[in-house]
Amino acid sequence: MVEVEIGILQMPKELYDVIIRQKNQYEDREHAEKPDDFSKDLYNDTSYLTSFKRYIDIPLICLFYGLYKSRELPPERSTEISFGYTLEFGAKATDQIDLFNNLLFALWVEKNPVPNEYSALIGYRQRLYGFLDRLQDLRYITKVMIPFYLQKANEPNDEKSFVNRLKFSEYVKYEPIDFSPEYLALEFFNVQKEFMKYLKIEEIDKGAQSIDIDKIAEMKKVGITDQLERRVDNIEIRLRQLIKSQxxxxxxxxxDKIMNHELKEDVENRIRSKLHANPMIKESDIDIFDFFTIYNYKSIMSEFWIIFEPIFRSKSDMKGQFEELTNLRNALKHNHKLTPFEMKKGDVTLMWFEEILKNY
Structure with missing residues (x-):
């Protein structure tokens, strides 16, 4: 994940007003240094704003709300979104944007199911990786994506919007109205819950006191990685069978005709090591394909591309997918923890191979 530091940020006027008011209150205090967090004595004890520790937290909470409420994907175009109101934060938000991008990835997959036709898979993959590339582009994140969802949090642009109600939450004492802090907190929780349900992300019953939430979450991750590893193993076997038969x-x-000396030496070294360690095995019993790695598969298919072109169509796509498959396999075999983003990306790579191999 790219390091995200939010500098100058475009925002709707209503959100600008919320933040600038907080800044002005500190600047008006004589001899006071600007603190990192908000001083609670400036607000009612129940103010929704008291939960924010940094100025950037206000746009970030609106960012997530805009996604949850709209359930829309960000624009494909990279044209900057401008509201005419900007503030400079100079604040790091890598963890928050990483989480946000994982949710966007899940939303993209939900809205773009994998096509059944092979001919459509190439276009699907191109759209997916174009989307993932944008999520790693710092300019796109700060100039397009964040302003887009801030706008969604400000819709409709009247007193009913989340941003406007956020602005007035500090004036509420005990009135049960729709911009009271507890109402805003409940609404945020509800739209988040509905969004997760839309993505078909299972929720854990937080009311069950006997359940270790962290342990269950870890078990779920282990279960997913185990499934990925089994699928990688199966693909590796089927690729070996396909290459051998073709x-x-x-x-x-x-x-004897292979021109790739590095490939040939790599495989033959493994065979020699096997025979040296197992003198009871005859060289005639060796199946050379048993000593190929996934990386070797890519090399031999490239050398004999005339054989594999009718199956994989695009050599560049084939090489790219093998790179992804190799990276995923190495991470799984070395017990590296995968982020949800990496799991989803790995799942798409495996589906690409599975859709092709099911015909052979």
């Missing part, structure tokens, strides 16, 4: 059928003497 190459040996076309040319039984293929190994």
């Amino acid at each position: 190459i040996t059928t076309k040319d039984a003497q293929f190994w």
Whole structure:
């Protein structure tokens, strides 16, 4: 994930008013240094704003609300969104944007199911990776994505919007009205809950006191990674079978014709090590394909592309997917923790191979 530091940010006037008012209150206090967090004595004890520790937290909470409420994907175009009101924060928000991007990825997958036709998979993959590239572009994040969802949090642009009600929450004492702090907190929770339900993300019953929430969450992650690893193993076996059947059928003497010396040396070194450690094994019993790695698969398919082109169509796409598959396999086999973003991305890579291999 790219490091995200939010500098100058465009925002709706209503949100600008909320933040600038807080800044002015500090600047008006004689000899007072600007603190990192809000002083609670400036607000009612029940103010919704007392929960924010940094100025940037206000746009961030509106950012998430805008996503939850709208359930819309950000614009594909990179044209900057301007409201005519800007503030400079100079605040790091890497963790928050990382979480936000994971939710966006899940939303993209929900709105864009994997096509059944192979011919449509290439376009699907191009759209997906274009989307993922935008989520790693700091300019796009700060100039397009964040302003887009701040605008959604400010709709409708009247006293009913979340931003406007946020602005007036500090004036509420005990009145049960729709911009009271507890109402805003409940509304945020509800739209978040409905959004997660829309994405089909299972929720854990937080009311069950006997359940260790962290342990269950970790168990879920382990379950997902176990499934990914089994699918990787299955794809590796099926790729080996496909390559072996396609190459040996076309040319039984293929190994003598290989021009990629690095590939040849890599495989033959593994065979020699196997024979040296197991003198009871005869060289004639060796199946050369058993000593190929996923990386070797990509190399031999590239060298004999004329055989595999009818199956994989695009050499560049094939190479790119093998890179993703190799990275995923290495992470799983070395017990590296995968982020939800990496899990989703790995799932798409595996589906790409599975859709192709199911026909062979």
